Amino acid sequence: MDPLPTLIRDIFQWEVRSWSRALPLWTRCLPSVRPLKALAIGEREGGLSLWLATSGIDVVCTDLRAFPAATKELHHRHGVQHLITYAQADATALQFADGSFDVVIFKSVIGALGTKEKQILAIQEMHRVLRSKGVLLFAENLHGTTMHRWLRKRFVSWDSYWRYLDPVVDRDLFAPFSALEEATTGFVANLGRTEAQRDLIARLDGGLAPIIPNTWNTIWYGAAMKA
Numbered sequence: 001m002d003p004l005p006t007l008i009r010d011i012f013q014w015e016v017r018s019w020s021r022a023l024p025l026w027t028r029c030l031p032s033v034r035p036l037k038a039l040a041i042g043e044r045e046g047g048l049s050l051w052l053a054t055s056g057i058d059v060v061c062t063d064l065r066a067f068p069a070a071t072k073e074l075h076h077r078h079g080v081q082h083l084i085t086y087a088q089a090d091a092t093a094l095q096f097a098d099g100s101f102d103v104v105i106f107k108s109v110i111g112a113l114g115t116k117e118k119q120i121l122a123i124q125e126m127h128r129v130l131r132s133k134g135v136l137l138f139a140e141n142l143h144g145t146t147m148h149r150w151l152r153k154r155f156v157s158w159d160s161y162w163r164y165l166d167p168v169v170d171r172d173l174f175a176p177f178s179a180l181e182e183a184t185t186g187f188v189a190n191l192g193r194t195e196a197q198r199d200l201i202a203r204l205d206g207g208l209a210p211i212i213p214n215t216w217n218t219i220w221y222g223a224a225m226k227a
Helices: 006-012 016-029 047-054 069-077 116-129 146-155 195-211
Strands: 037-041 058-063 084-088 101-107 130-141 179-185 219-225
Touching: 006 016, 006 047, 016 101, 016 130, 016 179, 016 195, 016 219, 037 047, 037 116, 047 058, 047 069, 047 101, 069 084, 101 116, 116 130, 179 195
Parallel strands: 037 058, 037 101, 058 084, 101 130
Antiparallel strands: 130 219, 179 219
16 A cells, blocks of 8 residues: 555645645746745645645635634644735635735636636736746646546536536636646546545556546646746
8 A cells, every 4th residue: 555644635635646646746846946925725724835834935825715723723733834824815806916926826726616707817816916937836627528527417516516627628728827837637536435445546547647638537737837
């Protein structure tokens, strides 16, 4: 067996082995010059803020609603609370000034906006608050195959309003950026009914990734660079 470290589980929190495949790309694309200031969006559980803070980055941890106590408790448990501040923020109308951040990050957030128009607006806002040479790190849910869509309709309560992305059709979301580095994963992993099953099945995806179309996968992750 290959148990994942507790820190990785606390960062990604569900389907951990699949979503954490974004981490090497994100780490490589982080600006190398310190200090850095980051904005984490849709951080209900605070996992991505935890990762940035453990990298020595000052983070504004935001969500649309007020945070539960467990979010701050997580950051205190890992000893990074001094690097994190909290705010409520709407991704489509961020209250921060132009060029406020070196890094913006989100995971499984913009699907909840429901329409492509709102998703475009959110990405434009993220681009706006980034400084020149800043980077947007993202991981978002994809449509996947017909099988994935059928299973979601049966078992996923938010499927009726979530707008899943397509890595071909929705590349224009990142049009404001000068460069995009990306990958997809998650063809079979989310078919598991428990986290333990998903962790086991996710090991197959590493081998399948080079031989299946990226539109078959359920997770799109990457880094978009601002000129």
